[in-house]
Amino acid sequence: MTLQVTNLVGGYSQIPVLKEVTFDVQNGELVGLIGLNGAGKSTTINHIIGLLTPFKGEIKINGITLNQDKNAYKKQIAYIPETPILYQELTLKEHLEMTMMAYSLDRDKAWKKANHLLSIFRLDNKLDWFPANFSKGMKQKVMIVCAFITEAPLFIIDEPFLGLDPLAVHDLLDLIDEQKQKGASVLMSTHVLDTAEKYCDRFVLLHDGTVKTEGTLPELRKALPDAGESLDDIYMSMTRADQHE
Template identity: 35%
Template sequence: MEKIIEIRNLTKSFGSKSVLKGINLDIYRGNIIGYIGPNGAGKSTTVKLILGLIDGYDGEIKIFGEEIKNTNGNYKKKIGYVPEVADLYESLSAREYLTFIGQLYGMEYDEIDNKAKRLMDVLGIGDAYNSRLSSYSKGMRQKVMIISSIIHNPDILFLDEPLSGLDANSVMIIKELLAEFAAKGKTIFYSSHIMEVVEKISDRIILIDKGVIVADGTFEELKHSHNEGSLESIFNELTGFDMHKQLAERIISIVEGE
């Protein structure tokens, strides 16, 4: 299998706070990686380092065989990204936004315009192609973000809570889309707090906690090694969080005035 991403001894600190503490990863073409962990575990930092959105790390990050510190950033044209919180230019229409993004990836305007409209039609929002993004619902905005991440046909996709705000039918389409992409050799990093989705779509699950990888394998491998029935149970065991029932009961008691 072709190695797409290679990470060696990756460490990153913000001031005196150590966020990543020696990450080692080999990611291969066609993998769907479920990249999970508690808030503050280092997931977003890892992704932002790979994307070149932040720098100042120690260790090695190779994309397509090249250390990213030694490139001119052209590798980014082969990557798509859906952040957890999207900053859309709300004064723009979807047409203006998507053609702008496509041109950043080096595409021709007419090609982007054609693809963007057709993709919006498929996702049921084509009628709003020329409407300002400020008028869009959360689900419509999420669809635009997903389109912006795939319009240039990238080799690697980084998706952070990509199903947020989507209706049930759209969720089914996106899940199927990811499976089809992987079958065509695209590599997908999928990060979510919805464990059931990660469990179902990922062929490999990586769990990071406090800046280190604490689990790496298929769901079946993780389930077998930890004697747990669900990814949520494995997650709670490995991250040491077992207060959910007690805290829920406390909330109920407060709400009920006890």
């Protein structure tokens, strides 16, 4: 098991946003983290990557907590944020080199992987460009390339399809599948439910800071037999039921 979140209570102030959140991501699995704005998806991710400290509960990656070994914990994570975060004074090449140093990667192997990814995302002739020269979609592709050269055991991907053209979305999904086949685990937050339904192995449905239900699509259908067949039907039915309580 790559990621284990147990009874997580947390947030940004003394009032908890997350309330006893528990779920896991197994080796070689893509889990969709689904929820409306404000459901707690980004808060959950920020706790996993170590930007927030839990009020209570525990987060382990391959049996290691952040407190036990910060460097070992963080090197197991490759993170692609919803909004690209790039250093304005560094070129694309320098971003890649910084990532290689941060993860202690073998430079020859890492550059071979990087050149392959740069070609896929049509960035191979832009190594000397600065972030100011990139569109939002291109910045997102830079984040994707930096994440996937690490070949980390856990990929955390927050709303990855925003700003990407259809070809890049397809390429990203292929990369995710490739890493899954190698045994990596992926936690992906997204509002694009039709894509999530097609590609995710399991789903964690967050609402108001709690896990309302989780499982494969057949398991969700069985748990909520009157909700509908699609992931969108199931989530909207559950959300509307809560609003009318």
